Amino acid sequence: xxxxxxxxxxxxxxxLQGDGSVLVSGVASIGSASKDDLVFVEEEKYLVRxxxxxxxxxxxGRFATESTGKPLLISSHPKLTFARAARFLGDGNHDGQEVxxxxxxxxxxxxxxxxxVVIRERTVIAEDAEIGEGTRIGASCVxxxxxxxxxxxxxxxxxxxxxxxxxxxxxxxxxxxxLGSDGxxxxxDAKSGRYEKFxxxxxLIIEDDVEIGAxxxxxxxxxxxxxxxxxxxxxxxxxxxxxxxxxxxxxxxAQTGLSGSIVIExxxxxxxxxxxxxxxxxxxxxxxxxQGGVLPNKVLRGKGVAFWGTPAQPVRQYLKQLAxxxxxxxxx
Numbered sequence: 639x640x641x642x643x644x645x646x647x648x649x650x651x652x653x654l655q656g657d658g659s660v661l662v663s664g665v666a667s668i669g670s671a672s673k674d675d676l677v678f679v680e681e682e683k684y685l686v687r688x689x690x691x692x693x694x695x696x697x698x699g700r701f702a703t704e705s706t707g708k709p710l711l712i713s714s715h716p717k718l719t720f721a722r723a724a725r726f727l728g729d730g731n732h733d734g735q736e737v738x739x740x741x742x743x744x745x746x747x748x749x750x751x752x753x754x755v756v757i758r759e760r761t762v763i764a765e766d767a768e769i770g771e772g773t774r775i776g777a778s779c780v781x782x783x784x785x786x787x788x789x790x791x792x793x794x795x796x797x798x799x800x801x802x803x804x805x806x807x808x809x810x811x812x813x814x815x816x817l818g819s820d821g822x823x824x825x826x827d828a829k830s831g832r833y834e835k836f837x838x839x840x841x842l843i844i845e846d847d848v849e850i851g852a853x854x855x856x857x858x859x860x861x862x863x864x865x866x867x868x869x870x871x872x873x874x875x876x877x878x879x880x881x882x883x884x885x886x887x888x889x890x891x892a893q894t895g896l897s898g899s900i901v902i903e904x905x906x907x908x909x910x911x912x913x914x915x916x917x918x919x920x921x922x923x924x925x926x927x928x929q930g931g932v933l934p935n936k937v938l939r940g941k942g943v944a945f946w947g948t949p950a951q952p953v954r955q956y957l958k959q960l961a962x963x964x965x966x967x968x969x970x
Contacts, residue, residue: 639663639727639728640661640662640663640674641661641662641663641726641727642658642659642660642661643656643657643658643659643660643661643662643694643695643709643711644658644659646662646676646711646723646726646727647711649722649723649726650711650713650719650722650723650726651713651719652697652711652712652713652719653711653712653713654709654710654711654712655702655703655709655710655711655712656695656706656708656709656710657709658709660694660695660709661674661694662674662675662676662694662695662727663675663727664676664724664727664728665677665720665723665724665727666693668684668687668688668691668693669691671691671692671693671694672692672693672694673692673693673694674694675692675693675694676693676694676695676696676697676711676720676723676724676727677691677693677695677696677697677720678696678697678698678716678717678719678720679696679697679698679699679702679716680699680716680717681699682699682701682702685698685701685702685705688708689705689707689708693708694708694709695708695709695710695711696708696709696710696711697710697711697713697716697719697720697723698710698711698712698713698716699712699713699714699716700712700714711723738756738757739751739755739756739757740757740758740759740760740761740777742759742760743757743758743759743760743761743762743763744761744762744763745757745762745763746763746764746765746766746767748765748766749763749764749765749766749767749768749769750767750768750769751763751769752769752770752771752772752773752789753771753772754771754772754773755769755770755771755772755773755774755775756773756774756775757769757775758774758775758776758777758778758779758795759777759778760777760778761775761776761777761778761779761780761781762779762780762781763775763781764780764781764782764783764784764785764801765783765784766783766784767781767782767783767784767785767786767787768785768786768787769781769787770787770788770789770790770791770807771789771790772789772790773787773788773789773790773791773792773793774791774792774793775793775797776793776794776795776796776797776813777795777796778795778796779793779795779796779797779798779799780797780798780799781793781799782798782799782800782801782802782803782818783801783802784801784802785799785800785801785802785803785804785805786803786804786805787799787804787805787809788805788806788807788808788809788846789807789808790807790808791805791807791808791809791810791811792809792810792811793811794810794811794812794813794852795813796813796814797811797812797813797814797815797816797817798815798816798817798819799811799817799818800816800817800818800819800842800858801818802818802841802842802858803817803818803841803842803843803844803858804841804842804843804844805817805844805848806844806845806846806847806848806868807846807847808846808847809844809846809847809848809849809850810848810849810850811849811850812849812850812851812852812854812874813852813853814852814853815850815851815852815853815854815855815856816854816855816856817842817844817850817855817856818841818842818856818857818858819855819856819857819858820835820838820857820858820880821838821857821858821859821860821864821879821880821881821898822857822879822880822898823835823836823837823838823860823880823898824836836860837860837861838857838858838859838860838880839860839861840858840859840860840861840862840863840864840880840881841858841859841863841864842856842857842858842859842863842864842865842866843863843864843865843866844856844865844866845865845866845867845868845869845870845886846868846869847868847869848866848867848868848869848870848871848872849870849871849872850866850872851872851873851874851875851876851892852874852875853874853875854872854873854874854875854876854877854878855876855877855878856872856877856878857878857879857880857882857898858880859880859881860880860881860898862881863881864878864879864880864881864882864883865882865883865884866878866884867883867884867885867886867887867888867904868886868887869886869887870884870885870886870887870888870889870890871888871889871890872890873890873891873892873894873910874892875892875893876890876891876892876893876894876895876896877894877895877896878896879895879896879897879898879899879900879916880898880899881898881899882896882898882899882900882901882902883900883901883902884902885901885902885903885904885905885906885922886904886905887904887905888902888904888905888906888907888908889906889907889908890902890908890912891908891909891910891911891912891928892910892911893910893911894908894909894910894911894912894913894914895912895913895914896914897914897915897916897918897934898916898917899916899917900914900915900916900917900918900919900920901918901919901920902920903919903920903921903922903923903924904922904923905922905923905941906920906921906922906923906924906925906926907924907925907926908920908926908930909925909926909927909928909929909930910928910929911928911929912926912928912929912930912931912932913929913930913931913932913948914931914932915931915932915933915934915935915936916934916935917934917935918932918933918934918935918936918937918938919936919937919938920932920937920938921937921938921939921940921941922941923940923941923942923943924938924939924940924941924943924945925942925943925944925945926938926944926945926946926950927944927945927946927947927953929948930945930946930947930948930950931947931948931949931950932949932950933949936949938950940952
């Protein structure tokens with residue numbers, strides 16, 4: 639659906655400069671844009687290229703206020719405005735199916751579906767599940783007994799959500815993710831040497847506006863709950879163990895693994911392939927670099943402080959140690 643630049647400017651709170659009646663329908667890079675697309679530039683050195691592109695309009699910073707040749711949407715944060723404009727236009731992930739349930743889906747009669755729900759082919763919705771208004775569930779998903787899912791969620795194909803899991807509004811779950819499975823909890827019998835399963839009877843709660851990447855797995859609590867805070871963004875191939883508590887607006891990059899009972903406070907950033915031991919705590923605003931390791935029961939604190947290495951330490955200290963090792967190697 640095409641939208642006028644005036645509509646987009648109002649929606650994203652940008653200042654329109656030029657012809658507001660111009661219509662666009664999507665977003666693109668400068669190199670691949672057509673006349674129906676929006677592009678953006680964050681730096682003045684790229685502005686000329688954007689203005690010479692085929693794009694219908696450009697989102698740019700205040701440095702572009704004197705420019706002519708194309709309509710402009712002026713913003714103090716062009717990249718963020720571009721993202722909001724893309725969402726307003728529709729991000730291209732719509733699967734094209736109108737509201738309704740595929741004839742091949744299996745929906746238990748006790749499940750409660752709000753208006754506007756879409757359920758694709760071969761998906762199973764178990765008893766007492768609740769699906770909120772406007773939620774779209776892709777093909778071959780399994781939604782377990784008693785799952786509660788808010789409105790405007792997007793569940794991509796082959797997602798499995800175990801019984802008793804709760805999802806808030808506008809949650810996005812990408813293909814192959816598994817939510818609410820049993821945690822890895824066992825008790826060893828010293829006499830026999832065998833391991834017996836510890837009860838995994840808790841639940842998983844995912845708050846509003848969370849996005850979960852493809853093939854990510856999040857365990858439910860053992861006896862209590864695992865909770866993912868509002869606005870958290872979790873990449874592909876991440877594992878979050880039982881009883882973890884992930885704060886608001888946390889970012890976790892791919893291949894990170896969290897053991898059980900870890901607390902990640904608000905606004906933490908975890909790089910790729912991070913590993914954190916059980917009962918550790920990462921306090922608010924900490925940044926942990928790729929392949930960083932945190933030992934069990936340890937605490938990382940310092941808002942805005944970057945940590946690196948294994949065991950993780952402030953990056954300046956880590957780099958000093960690397961330099962000292964390099965000097966020692968040269969002496970030898």
